[in-house]
Amino acid sequence: MRGLHALAWRGLRARTLRSVLTMSGVALGVAVLFAGIATDAGIEASVDRTVEGLVGRADLRVAAFGEAGLSPATVEAISATPGVAVAAPAFERRTYLGLDRFGPGDALPAPVTVVGIDPSAELRLHDLTLASGAHLTRLDEPSALVGATLARSDDLVLGSELTIQGPAAPTTVRVVGILAEDDPYAGPTGRAVVMPLTTAQAAFDASGFTRVDVGIAPGTAPSVVVEALEGSLLEEPYVLSSPRELGLAMRASTGDFAATTALIAAVALFAGAFLIFNTLSMTVVERVRELGLLRAAGATRSQVASFILVQAVVIGAVGSTIGIVSGIALATGMAAWIGTVGDVALPGPVVTPEGVLAAFAMGMAVTLAAALEPARQAGRIPPVEALKSRMDLPAARRARLRWLVAVFLLVGVFGLLIWPRAAGDAGLIRALAVYAALLVVALCVPFLLPFLTRVAGLPFIPVARLEERLARASVLRDRGRAAMTVSALTVGLAMIVALGGVGQHARAAAGAWIADVVPGDVLLTSIFPRTVDEGLDDILSELPGVASISPIASFDLAIDGVRVDGAAMVGSDLASDGRFHLVSGERSAALAAIDAGGSVIVPATVAERDGLAVGDELDGTTTNGSVVVLRIVGIAERTLPGDGGEAFVVGWPDAAQLGVAGADAYAVRFAPDADAAARETLADEARSLALDPVPLGRIQGVIGAALDRVFGLFDALALVAIVVAALGIVNTLTMNVFERVREIGVLRAAGMTRRQVWRSVVVEAGVTGGIGAICGIAAGLLIGALMVVLAGGRPDVAIGVPWLSVAVALVFGIGLAMLAAAYPARLAARVSIVRAVGYE
């Protein structure tokens, strides 16, 4: 056995290029896999950290509904609940700093989050580490702590004065401390001002509380406290959450990302499996005589098989190790490129021993699975093979479909074992469906090969007729090998096209969505609610070129005790704008009904999920705890996007009852003849009213840019799978050249120039790439559509052909394949005629 192992080593070294290519294939596959695992762990860690930052040592959080917030009585009740050791109330608003310093023409500064806290209670639950200065002490002092980011960006030092813009007169406070970090209050902008509770409430002329964090007395079970709280808090709506629930919600937002990354990793590994299989099969074919000799000399079948398996183990171990190391680099790059996933900032990958182990095991498992069939073939070589003068193609080397299915299943099962927690069941089903579709495509390739070869060869006929003929025949000579090579390329290209399709659809859907539900061309947003008393509608609609102004508010709505997103809109504006679509209910009547009150329009997604229909009645909880009955008058194809889905749309009369203080956005529709000057005037006027003008195109652009980044990453990952496939092409072509040295010699003797020989190998690669591209594009379009449909994509937005991705797939498929031919083609062109014709 020792001797045989040494032989296996020599086998690897004898074909250095092939061994290196195969190891690189395994390494790339494992790298994508491990990058996915490490990124996922990074997301998990980030979620944990964010949750911990948000709630600190609090065991529960009671959050308010609506602007008015929790009343002091509720806070009292929480403190008095048995088992509650600490109750830390806080008040939160978003506003601008020193708005007075900005003139009409200036862009608004980035908003800040103002958080009012009770210093004594807050510090028992949250660590507020100061970089400099002192903590807040009293509830009503005119001082503030600022976060590290804000201090840096706005040049704030101890003693700086801050002007806090409230609804009425601004409040001035002095910076007494600078936090070492931004957490836990900063929010998405990273700009936080922490003030004493009473001072903050006074600045916004408010008396409610945004949330109360609860610390439970030692020895008391959280469930007991939850029950007690539910018994004592009957006055007004609230949301009770635990750190665990917050974590779950955040994880849900990262699920799709994790799922897609996992899927691409599976595809890359799968492409790697083809490569390994091809390589080891070639080794078997090349060494048929040598192995036959070993058998004749008394080696057992399993000894001969182990010759191949030992090579596989070395390839797998080295490839997986390199893959894990490069995976860390890849994941770091991914984190830098993506920045945030869902609601979670992604600072970097996290390497865990389990992750390393899983990636290594996966790399080894795929390698060994791919090696089993070639090893079995090696074991089956009869001793007489050694005596044959001519090497015929043994039928056994034809890659079996059975083998393909087995490797596919293995990768699938392993994928299930390490499936990212965040991705959830829906993502899992989607990924499995896509994965199964890829398998079907890979299985179809061998059967379509003759036809596809002809088609893929067509473009080469005018420039290289003979070469095309030779290349075509060569591809078809060993269909099993060709099918393997093509399938690897196909699955990679299919992912690119599919992701292109999904991305394009997502962008189109996002664009159509915003345009349909906002009755205007420009949205003027405000970070605090604007009441009717301000008369903004009138001021704005009198501006030249403005056709209509429609106020919109987004708020939390408690329906049957469950928090949903709510939106207040003017029904008549939506009616006259003409783009808000109902899938159920009579449009004009429904829109009139919400203006009249007691009515709600629910989004189709929610209606479907909860089985709601027109005519159903929902109980909406008002700020004072009483109930408004809302009758469903329509089901909308889509409504305004909210935090957790699409919003329930009510009219303004109901909104007022439900605790909406005022509009936080105005949709402005310009008259058709409005010129650029009119738009400019509106923008200036809006800024002077502390409204931020946002053209709809920009909202769509922002959404599009975010999508571009995510899909760009996916494309890059899918490209890795294609590179793996290209390595497979190098391998296959090199093997073909070695096998055909004799033929090349004959051709050269008959007068074929080196250049012609070179070209025939490159054309062969081009044909292979072309077949991969055809299959990959076809499969990708189907899979893209499948992904959109399974993700509950909007049927009204047509699933278009992502031409850019198709072009990329075509260019990359054929181009990379031909590039991969460079080495084997040179090898072929250099074949020495004399040596070739003397070849036995």
Next chain:
Amino acid sequence: MTALLDAPTSAAEPTAAPILQARDLTKSYPLGETTVHALRGVSLSVAAGEFVALMGPSGSGKSTLLHLLGGLDLPTSGEVELAGEVISRLSDDRATRLRRDRTGFVFQSFNLIPLLDVTENIALPFTIAGQDPSRGELAARLGDMIELVDLLGKEHHRPDQLSHGEQQRVAVARALVTGPALLFADEPTGNLDYTTGNEILDALWRSCHERGQTIVLVTHDAKAAAYADRVLVVGDGRIRDTIELGRRADHDATVLIGRLAQLGL
């Protein structure tokens, strides 16, 4: 292109003009510390229309010489002049083109491209030259060749569907299809039984005698060499002897065998 279509001179007897000349050829292969001298100084001349056989013991350098004469390899020193061109002075592409247009090769075995059928294999030199062999004069020439080597009815068989003898005949047809100035054959009958071997030799002889084809044949077999007008005996990298047989229709080998016996072969 016209070279491909040049009909061989129709003379049945060899003319005096040399079409192939070798001057002081040597070929050595470095082999580790030592050097193998496969050829140690060979000069020869082949006249147009002549049938020359190279004989000699295994390892004497016959194949090496043939490869140099046909421009498949370059000599260590010395020159080969083929159809007026000195091969070692040509670029690889020019040499390849000369080979394509002016020579034909038949090797001992594996002469065919397994992917191509009989007609395609024979037409290979035309296809390589970028010509369409399916029509016109080329098609007629192909038909002619298939007839010459007696493969009518098997035009579309693939090599693995042919016997060894048939495969070699296809190889001969391909070597002759361009009407080359020179046909080189390296033990074309080496793998064949007696009768099959004779079919090949008959085909070669007919092409020489009826069409004036110049042929250089390497063989071990005195019976095969007896088809030639002249036999060059190669030994230890040199030409040991020249045996003039003259053009004879009976291919009687007794004279040759006698002369070889005198030489101790």
